[in-house]
Amino acid sequence: MENQRSHRLVLIPPPFQGHITPMLHLATILYSRGFSITLAHPHFNSPDPSNHPNFTFLPFFDGLAGTHISSNNLSNIVITLNATCASPLKELLVGELMKAKVKNEKIACIIYDSSMYFADSVARELKLPTILFQTTSASNLLTYHAFAPLHSKGYLPLRGSGSLDLVPGLDPLRFKDLSVFNLANLDALLQTNAKMLAVTPSLGIICNTVDFLEQPFLDQLRQLYQPSIVNFFAIGPLHMIAEESCSRSSSLLEEDYSCISWLNNQPKKSVLYVSLGSIASWEEKELSEVACGLANSMQRFLWVIRPGTINDVSEWEKSLPEEVKIAIAERGCIVKWVPQGKVLAHKAIGGFWSHCGWNSTLESLCEGVPIMCQPNFGDQRVNARLLSHVWRVGLEWSNIIEKGEIEGAIRRLMVSPEGKEMRQSALKLKQELRVAAIGGSSYDALNRMINNVLSANL
Template sequence: MDAPIEEFPPLKIKDIPQIETSNSEDVFQVIGAMVEQTKKSSALIFNTFSELEEPDLPKLHNQFPMPTFTIGPFHKFFSASTTSLLTQDMNSISFLDKQKPKSVLYVSFGSVASMDAQKLQEVALGLANSKQPFLWAIRPGLVHGSEWIETLPNELLETISKQGYVVKWAPQQEVLSHFAIGGFWTHSGWNSTLESICEGVPMICSSFFGDQMVNSRYVSDVWKIGIKLEKGLERDEIENAIRRLMVEREGDEMRERIMCLKEKIDVCLNPGGSSYQSLEKLVDFITSFRSSIA
């Protein structure tokens, strides 16, 4: 599983998205049909910025030779609060206001990922053993067969309540931009990855499915702005990764690299920047396309 995929460096075999259903063959056929239909599109719009994914975008153009427009990050154009799937606990910000700069690890595995009770306990033990303050968003339904965190032993709940703060859902963009946040433990969904880069917050990556494995590999091995948990959710690796990110020099180096990417985002969104120009070209393309069919 750790063997490299020669055609797609830096990916490894285990980074290939898995589809584990009773009708996996049908699902693959659907995905194949989606790709073929995409090749018939007039153009493609990507939620990214060109400076982040060079030289991969030109390679993609070999397979999809239509015009492409990189106009992201999308969330920088509007507030995500109006699109939140769950009620945001604003006490998260009150908790962070009392913490030291860059001292808190924010933990959230998104709105879809799930795990069993044993894995939740491994996460809790890794956080507790790290001795680092944290803000942990545990979505109702995150744990199979559980309403929330009732599967955690009372003694462990007491330990983590003294060390960190647990909520059901947090205002992620506000949290990531807060002065107290020094790292983000994420499921590596693309939206969360971009949001973390935009705020200059290095990551710990726990991918669950789909594109998350590829995203986390790029975070750790290409952009070098985070740590990928290669063994899954195991307390010892979790504790080690948290210390590397939050305490050791390695984390400072990641923070410096991601701040450089943050600066590039700020430039690309301004007049003359790559995303700004790409958006202007998209408007011109749509206008000319509509004129040609009028």
């Protein structure tokens, strides 16, 4: 293994929490298999190097100073990164190649996030092997390949009342589940999507998923990415594979561990964990409806209200009806951010009200926790559809942020026979995922990927 330390992998994430987290899990796994690791990353939203002392962190110029990430500007940020970062990355890699030569090391591969597709041409110019890392589900990746054909056949932009119609070739996904549904800047996204899909990494594509979980979609992807052109590796769930060698946080926000003490005092499977992830949020009026719905459901809850959602959480709490304040004091815990993996693994958690981001989806599945689905943008609607209609561990509800609707949905998930059935299905999936990660299909795919990298550097 120490011999392999002379092989250095350079991993390139974008500045988004949902992409940085799985990239660091992948880095942890590959470090445990003997590789040296460098994270080349944009200055903006940088990960904390002190949390990963075995890795080298190298920031590069990104043109994003002063940017605030929201669901409305993600596409623009990706466009800026790909327009701005090629020269800074090349300069950084040239410097690393010179250092590697002095140290008798070899840069064995560049592993870049799919949204950082400019990195492939930079690596090829420097004659370095490449692997593309897809952080969303395989199902979502397959929808990207469908956009251009759907557009050319007149399905997009969607007209009339066809939002509930099934997408041809993508059953059970509906048009409303696609990330392009109701998108204002459809043309810009289609152009960016085409550029991303035009890239052919030399050593393959890694997808953070599991064969049995998305088998029909993976079969279609493998037909698109024939092994003679590019290898496709389903290696996941990465956080589960990495957990034995990774105890440090990859969060960009400070995690509040006091919630674990609170959970320790709650009955088994009694708490609903509420979090919309690192980008999506509710407006203040909606927060009040959520608070009333949580209170009226009579269920215990751990609720994340992320910094910046509202100016002053304590002042907002004071404005709530008295019975809601009593419910929060008696059955609730409100925090700014949590160590999500530890929360979902806690015996007190019985359900997760989630935005259905892919990391949260996998983390919940791996702990056998059913999900109350509230997708917002991007891949989240695809994931919610899989949770509710394929794996049967997710609750599809109206998504109307009104206290009565919320109360009903929570009670369906937490105390109804329907929710109990989801919990049983989720526990079965948990066991199957562990088998795949520890010694099954994902373990085999990881070994194949590593062998590909080593073979390319003989």
